[in-house]
Amino acid sequence: MKVTSLKNRINKRVELDKFKSDFTDIGSFIKRKRKELNVTQDEISNGICSISYLSKIENNQIVPNDFYVKEIMDRLDIEDDVYSKSIKDKEYIDSTLKAFFYMDDEVMINIYDEVKDINHNVVINLCKLGYTVYFNLVDEDQYVMMLEHVVNNMSNLEVKVYLYFSALYFIQNEKYKVALELILLNSKIRANNDLLDSLFNELSYYVKQRFLIKNSSSDDYHNAMTIFNRYHNVKRIMILALHKALFLTMENPKKAMRLLNTIKVKELSSEIKDLFYIIKAETLYYLNNYKDASFYLKNISRNSEYYLKKMILLLKICKAEEDFETIENIKDIVREYKPKKSELRNKIHYHFLTQKDKQNQKEYLRDIAIPFSIKIDDYDYLSIYTNEVMDICVENSRYKEAISYYNKYQKELNKVRRILY
The missing domain is CATH 1.25.40.10 (Tetratricopeptide repeat domain)
Structure with missing residues (x-):
């Protein structure tokens, strides 16, 4: 799809709507047909409904009863x-x-x-x-x-x-x-x-x-x-609240936890429960509660779409606790794991975390992580990776290079601003 082409079609449609009625609604269709036949509202409505009711139908002010619509259609000789x-x-x-x-x-x-x-x-x-x-x-x-x-x-x-x-x-x-x-x-x-x-x-x-x-x-x-x-849509209420908690995990984990505590876990489907467990574990991780974070991660099985994210979070916990033996076990497991297309961003994040030194990290960020984040419009990770590579540059007194990464990041943000404004 060419968005420019669609935008032109929509804009043309909006302009046309300013000058002529949209006859696709049933009321507008009836009104057009009546005028084509050159008959009055009184003639059409007589014995079926009041003139005022027909007028409301024609102006799409009410949702008409099917019986009245069918009778009116018959009188207009519409098949x-x-x-x-x-x-x-x-x-x-x-x-x-x-x-x-x-x-x-x-x-x-x-x-x-x-x-x-x-x-x-x-x-x-x-x-x-x-x-x-x-x-x-x-x-x-x-x-x-x-x-x-x-x-x-x-x-x-x-x-x-x-x-x-x-x-x-x-x-x-x-x-x-x-x-x-x-x-x-x-x-x-x-x-x-x-x-x-x-x-x-x-x-x-x-x-x-x-x-x-x-x-x-x-x-x-x-x-x-x-x-x-x-509309008492409990499913969407809980899923939207879960995603808000997800977006809050890093910037305000305490607020994310308060929101998570309002979720009725028993009412979630198995797939959404996994999302809850991963968000809860990640929030606990940012609150430095590694024990409880690990407990919630145990609920996520290898068949879950959040399995790779679980292993990444376990890796972070083990690094924080300096559990090097478990880190090696995690690496062995992930090495054999074949990610789905939707998990590639997590796979790339995992490889970033497991680079052996700062120089390798920098090269990986420059050549793979940052370009991939731009490709899939992932500005969350793009922000993280840009800050990481800038820190490495500054540590090595490469200030101009750090500024170039910052400018590249701002260039991406400007693309979105142009769409919005």
């Missing part, structure tokens, strides 16, 4: 399949959004099973895209690219859904700058939907934290939490 398709499409998109919001695997699978054989339908392809990003099928990019070319044929809600699913797709492919641009595009499209608004706020919080944009991300966190609480 049943046009109406049925419109209603069914709306049901699919609403059901997909709701399943996404409540993280309901079963409903997502059922929707996909219903629509997987339906082709040449924008809404159905949106649902298929939702399925691929929900289950993190990162190689399935056909719907992202295909749907980009038909955004002008979508309703405002469908465009926002497309932007959300596409942003998730690019996050899963570690292209966070692209995701940030899509999240910002969302604000240009008018469509009121609490569930989608909260999902965008949640995603915006994660992405901004990734780019170390702390101030504005706090508003996203608050807005997402407000809607999650309103």
Whole structure:
């Protein structure tokens, strides 16, 4: 996807919306059809509903009862399949959004099973895209690219859904700058939907934290939490709180611990429990409580996606306690471990920690760790690695070189600032 191309399409759409109605909503469709037939609201509503009720339908001020819509459609001589398709499409998109919001695997699978054989339908392809990003099928990019070319044929809600699913797709492919641009595009499209608004706020919080944009991300966190609480979405409340604790572990471990103590661990799925254990252990590590940190790490098995992160944290604990025998055991285990693509950042961090001396560390940071962090938009580790390499330069009185690393880091930050402002 070329983000510039999509931005142009969205901007053109926004400009057009200033001058003409969006007929993709059922009310706007009825209004357009009535005017085409040159009939009055009185003629259409007579015997079905009041004129004021029809007026509210046409202006999309209410969600009309299906019975009234069908009767009005019949009077306008609109074929049943046009109406049925419109209603069914709306049901699919609403059901997909709701399943996404409540993280309901079963409903997502059922929707996909219903629509997987339906082709040449924008809404159905949106649902298929939702399925691929929900289950993190990162190689399935056909719907992202295909749907980009038909955004002008979508309703405002469908465009926002497309932007959300596409942003998730690019996050899963570690292209966070692209995701940030899509999240910002969302604000240009008018469509009121609490569930989608909260999902965008949640995603915006994660992405901004990734780019170390702390101030504005706090508003996203608050807005997402407000809607999650309103709809009693316990799963997302706890997951978002966990991620906030994760972002706080280094800068404010005491605050992170207070937040972790509010999490009801028994209500977490096994995968999310592992995330809780690793965050709890890391927070305890930064509080210098190595014994309890090690205790929580025991809960994470070799099959967990957090296993490599567990071994890295154990390595740090052993270094702090000068347990050199266990350090060698950890090295033997990690040497045999084959990381998944999503674990590469942890693998690189592990190799940085196990370099034999400062000179090797510096070379590894310069040639591998820093370039990789830039490639995957990982500004958290980029900040850590930049500070480490600058410290090594300063220790060796290489001040100009230290400044060059600082300038390179600032250059990356400026790329994000240009997107934001």
